Amino acid sequence: MARNRFHPGPVTDHFDGRRFFNPGSNVTDKSLLDILRWRRTSRPSPWPARVDIEPAVPDRRAGDARVTIVGHATVLIQVRDVNIVTDPLWSERASPVGFAGPKRVSPPGIAFDDLPAIDVVLLSHNHYDHLDIATLRRLVERDQPLIITPLGNDRTVKAAIPRAKVHAGDWWDGHRVNDAVDVTILPALHWSARGLGDRRKALWGGFAIRSAGHLIYFAGDTAYGDGRIFREIRQKLGRPDVALLPIGAYAPRWFMEPVHADPGEAVSIMQDLEAARAIGIHWGVFRLSDEGRDEPRTALVAALTERNLPCERFLAAEPGYVWQEG
Template identity: 55%
Template sequence: MRNPYWQGPATSNFDGLRFFNPGEPETDRSLRQLLRWQWGRKAAKWPRQVPVAPVMPARYVDGLRVTVVGHVTTLIQAAGLNVLTDPVWSDRASPVRFAGPRRVTAPAIRFHDLPKIDAVLLSHNHYDHLDVATLKRLHRRDAPLMVTPLGNDTILRKHIPDVRTAAGDWWSRFDLGGQAEVHIVPANHWSSRTGRDRRMALWGGFVLRTPAGSVYFAGDTGYGTGAAFRAIGERLGACDLALIPIGAYDPRWFMSAQHCDPEEAVRIMLDVGAKKAVGIHWGTFSLTDEAREEPPQRLHTALAAHGIAPARFEAGHPGTVVEG
């Protein structure tokens, strides 16, 4: 078998065919396990739609500001730089338009209200993160640099031949200009677009450093041993703001290796040394079994258990704006 996305020598997280999470719980699930989950599902019922009041972002921000768009899509504005994380403006997180999870919340920023986007941080290739339709729109409008872990650049070039990409392994660093830089960092997750390409493109998070402050974007991740997050804090230092997933975690026997729960999200915040955090990856697409409003409730409880003020880590609703 040949990897269609990345060919390179074996490394600490690549066996020559597939990427993996060294020293962490196994993320692969068998068909039998998938069927066990699906046949025995006790999924909470979500609302069909939750109203969202659109917000109008500034064109340019001198300081550090993050606006939550929905799911894991955020607009990071720092020192004049405009950066999007895993942008999804499509109605469904799916390879097709007629099926798959439909969004419950509209994007808090209308696409035509976006400022000029300088860079996009793409954590991995799952359809609720790498949305080709949105990326094509962004490329036509702004041609931003798309920074992503190894192999995802091949997917981007297939759909956008003249796309500007910067792809790297964990701990790669890229200059964004204006004394800003972005580092790709580890995450405990996996990848697949077709069902035949599991773990053939790399996944990860990012640390964005700018003169106005620093932001950690976790992408999708399980907590596992916590080693990845302690390493991020040790190697890159404390950050001003962390964007950490708090949803899509039930049932735990199936999801724990790949998606952290709110209690683990608090541990990630502490491990990376974030001054403040925003909970993402909840409330927009119904992907797993927990109730829509459960992640913020559990986050509040977890913060109280650690003696942490709620204002330090808030659940990001579409339209939430946080200053660094």
């Protein structure tokens, strides 16, 4: 068995010594034929060339929990005077190159120059729309934050940014940021790859951020599966005050269902977590799949209405939206 150069072991219930996997799920690798079938049969809905937003200018620090949507999976979380950013992506494209690949239709909800000093980066996995080396380099040069990430992603970051401070951990590993804030790496149903030879050689996951009186959940990228992992998170960690859940990049379902939740499944995640409220992320910024730009928001409202849930409990927020506890 070929050695995994990103993570050498040991074998666990989700690592076979060479590749990571989703235990007990139907997540499978897509073949080249699957990708060709998708491209051949795809009927993508149109997207606008640009969507204007109202950017936010956050405070330098915040005592109470505050969440500001930057766009896609990038969120600024401020709690107990700690500034945390998830999957930071301020680049114009979600791509390994600057001249091709998915391009922004809306600017970041916080301009980089308005971003306060970042203490912690939560990096969910290594796909280019989540692990953006250009943005990480800017943050390391400016703020030298601690980067917390699932196993194997540290090698990618350190190879590109040797000065980066990176803590890599497994699912359910905790890390104390300071006396007031803890971060736990959590399971997700997804996969990883940045090239042709590294499929599932680095782990993927979500995060829980806990401080006195607050629990914030960031799912990263995930499918729903049978919902077991979300009920387990609820059982072990409690009810989140707010859950940041992906609602986009879900069509066509035959291709995306094993790795991306659709809006209805995102509502099920919220219910399994028993989250007080949720905010939809991972939609409306980069065109990654076949649904239209605003279809996730429309489908989310329909799913909430069908289950007699108030629409204000789960918002598909545009970049620049701010949620604050209280």
